[in-house]
Amino acid sequence: MHAFAQLLDSLIYTRSRNAKLKLIGDYLRATPDPDRGWAMAALTGDLDLPGVKPALLRALIEERFDPVLFRMSREYVGDTAETIALLWPEPAGVVEAAPLSVSAVVDALMHLSRSDAGGVLAGMLDRLDAEERFALLKMATGSLRVGVSSRLAKQALADAFGLDVDAVEEVWHGLEPPYPTLFAWAEGSGEQPTPADVPVFRPFMLAHPLEELRVDLSDYVAEWKWDGIRVQLVHVVGADGHGETRLYSRTGDDVTRAFPDVAAAFRTPGVLDGELMVKGDVQGGTLEDGGGAASFNALQQRLGRKVVSAKMLEESPAFVRLYDILFDGTEDLRALGWNERRARLEAFMPRLDPDRFDLSAVVEAEDFTVLEAIRMGARDAAIEGMMLKRRDAPYVAGRRAGLWYKWKRDPLTADCVMMYAQRGNGRRSSYYSDYTFGCWTGGAAGEGELLPVGKAYQGITDEELRQLDRFVRHHTTNRFGPVREVERSMVLEIAFDSIHESKRHKSGLAMRFPRIARIRTDKPAHEADTIEGLRKLVT
Numbered sequence: 266m267h268a269f270a271q272l273l274d275s276l277i278y279t280r281s282r283n284a285k286l287k288l289i290g291d292y293l294r295a296t297p298d299p300d301r302g303w304a305m306a307a308l309t310g311d312l313d314l315p316g317v318k319p320a321l322l323r324a325l326i327e328e329r330f331d332p333v334l335f336r337m338s339r340e341y342v343g344d345t346a347e348t349i350a351l352l353w354p355e356p357a358g359v360v361e362a363a364p365l366s367v368s369a370v371v372d373a374l375m376h377l378s379r380s381d382a383g384g385v386l387a388g389m390l391d392r393l394d395a396e397e398r399f400a401l402l403k404m405a406t407g408s409l410r411v412g413v414s415s416r417l418a419k420q421a422l423a424d425a426f427g428l429d430v431d432a433v434e435e436v437w438h439g440l441e442p443p444y445p446t447l448f449a450w451a452e453g454s455g456e457q458p459t460p461a462d463v464p465v466f467r468p469f470m471l472a473h474p475l476e477e478l479r480v481d482l483s484d485y486v487a488e489w490k491w492d493g494i495r496v497q498l499v500h501v502v503g504a505d506g507h508g509e510t511r512l513y514s515r516t517g518d519d520v521t522r523a524f525p526d527v528a529a530a531f532r533t534p535g536v537l538d539g540e541l542m543v544k545g546d547v548q549g550g551t552l553e554d555g556g557g558a559a560s561f562n563a564l565q566q567r568l569g570r571k572v573v574s575a576k577m578l579e580e581s582p583a584f585v586r587l588y589d590i591l592f593d594g595t596e597d598l599r600a601l602g603w604n605e606r607r608a609r610l611e612a613f614m615p616r617l618d619p620d621r622f623d624l625s626a627v628v629e630a631e632d633f634t635v636l637e638a639i640r641m642g643a644r645d646a647a648i649e650g651m652m653l654k655r656r657d658a659p660y661v662a663g664r665r666a667g668l669w670y671k672w673k674r675d676p677l678t679a680d681c682v683m684m685y686a687q688r689g690n691g692r693r694s695s696y697y698s699d700y701t702f703g704c705w706t707g708g709a710a711g712e713g714e715l716l717p718v719g720k721a722y723q724g725i726t727d728e729e730l731r732q733l734d735r736f737v738r739h740h741t742t743n744r745f746g747p748v749r750e751v752e753r754s755m756v757l758e759i760a761f762d763s764i765h766e767s768k769r770h771k772s773g774l775a776m777r778f779p780r781i782a783r784i785r786t787d788k789p790a791h792e793a794d795t796i797e798g799l800r801k802l803v804t
């Protein structure tokens with residue numbers, strides 16, 4: 266477990282895609298079978314363990330921790346598994362046992378029996394260090410959340426062994442972890458596994474941020490930038506006449522199971538690209554004007570669930586707003602320009618269920634001033650901004666200069682007060698660099714109490730980091746395990762993309778992509794923003 270735990274720990278604090286690829290590749294080359302196979306399954310989200318149920322974790326928490334300390338730390342850390350891993354006491358004596366391997370842990374988790382599950386889990390946790398405990402609990406409770414997509418893990422494997430990532434993708438769906446035939450092929454000691462008869466993901470075309478308003482609108486078309494999730498819909502009919510549909514997310518993850526309603530409605534051979542959203546009335550009209558989309562928050566409730574309840578399917582039906590077509594069942598259309606693909610997409614629409622698919626409309630404007638004015642209205646409509654697409658651009662994988670631009674509306678900001686701080690990781694492990702901040706309850710700022718609304722560690726320079734670290738050390742009022750509670754006097758201006766209702770914080774609100782925009786030493790804490798004010802920005 267040690268090497269795998271180290272890998273996860275490094276991944277969390279690595280932003281660069283290349284560095285992540287190298288970390289995973291090095292691990293896969295250095296690790297024997299079957300451990301690396303299980304690790305790949307965990308990284309790609311294909312490790313389907315019966316799992317450790319929340320009730321078991323609750324029992325473990327009650328048995329091992331002080332409830333108040335645990336609750337405070339949980340609120341700060343934001344994740345139960347991570348909190349257990351951090352607070353788990355190191356065993357008193359030296360534990361005489363061989364190190365645990367990834368496959369031994371997977372095996373134990375697969376065969377947990379009801380009667381001694383708690384004992385087995387605690388026994389393993391006692392034999393591990395903090396990072397390994399974190400790795401184990403992450404595997405046991407579901408997703409790893411270390412900033413690695415399924416596609417990235419496959420890319421790393423491909424790079425490490427000199428394979429083509431699309432070839433890996435093609436054979437992947439026919440394989441089961443720990444993938445012995447895949448690694449035999451990778452090492453050159455086995456044949457390439459036979460691809461299963463399933464639809465395959467094609468890499469998405471992406472956009473650059475629009476920095477200067479210099480594009481000539483006669484060359485570009487404008488569309489709304491919808492606030493949902495990017496999906497690729499693939500339907501193929503096999504040699505046996507049997508059709509299969511898959512939905513892939515922006516990262517190449519297969520999300521079909523999360524959206525059975527959309528998958529069931531797509532029965533026409535082809536590959537389409539669009540934004541998946543949940544029906545509601547926030548984002549304007551269409552679906553032939555029977556109503557538009559709900560907020561991103563409604564969609565988020567459906568994300569990440571492997572099995573979606575019938576109630577959820579009924580209350581939050583999903584649909585896809587289409588903006589591109591890659592394949593129409595007979596012809597690969599990717600080399601055509603946007604204008605031609607758009608015409609093909611429009612021609613394809615009558616073959617689709619109008620209850621689940623509509624077309625992303627083109628926004629007409631004679632010049633940039635008009636377009637800017639239209640875009641300003643986007644905040645009310647809970648739209649993220651606009652997309653500008655070059656009319657003659659083919660559909661190419663990744664981000665290419667000058668072809669697609671995203672023109673987001675400006676971020677929202679709020680002045681919040683620092684409440685708790687914790688040390689960072691990696692380069693920042695000696696600094697208090699992760700902050701939980703809150704806003705005031707009550708009508709006027711400073712009148713009520715502070716309730717947390719988010720947590721951020723991004724956005725500050727090294728100098729500012731040292732300044733905030735000094736503040737935390739000199740103004741600590743309480744300690745809860747690794748967490749320090751601080752005097753309520755430091756105001757941080759937080760930028761965020763949107764804010765939504767959430768049970769995660771006591772305030773009932775949570776920010777999306779919060780980052781520290783500025784340290785407001787010029788502002789007294791009682792003048793920071795109120796929860797009520799933030800609530801007005803909820804989408």
Ligand SMILES: Nc1ncnc2c1ncn2[C@@H]1O[C@H](COP(=O)(O)OP(=O)(O)OP(=O)(O)O)[C@@H](O)[C@H]1O
Nearest residue numbers: 470471472488489490491494495540588625652671
């Ligand atoms: N009409 C549209 N055309 C293309 N993409 C759209 C459209 N509406 C919304 N989007 C979303 O905008 C994204 C375009 O930005 P980009 O290619 O940089 O992807 P991203 O990194 O996921 O960006 P972001 O996080 O800014 O949404 C797409 O991935 C897609 O999810």
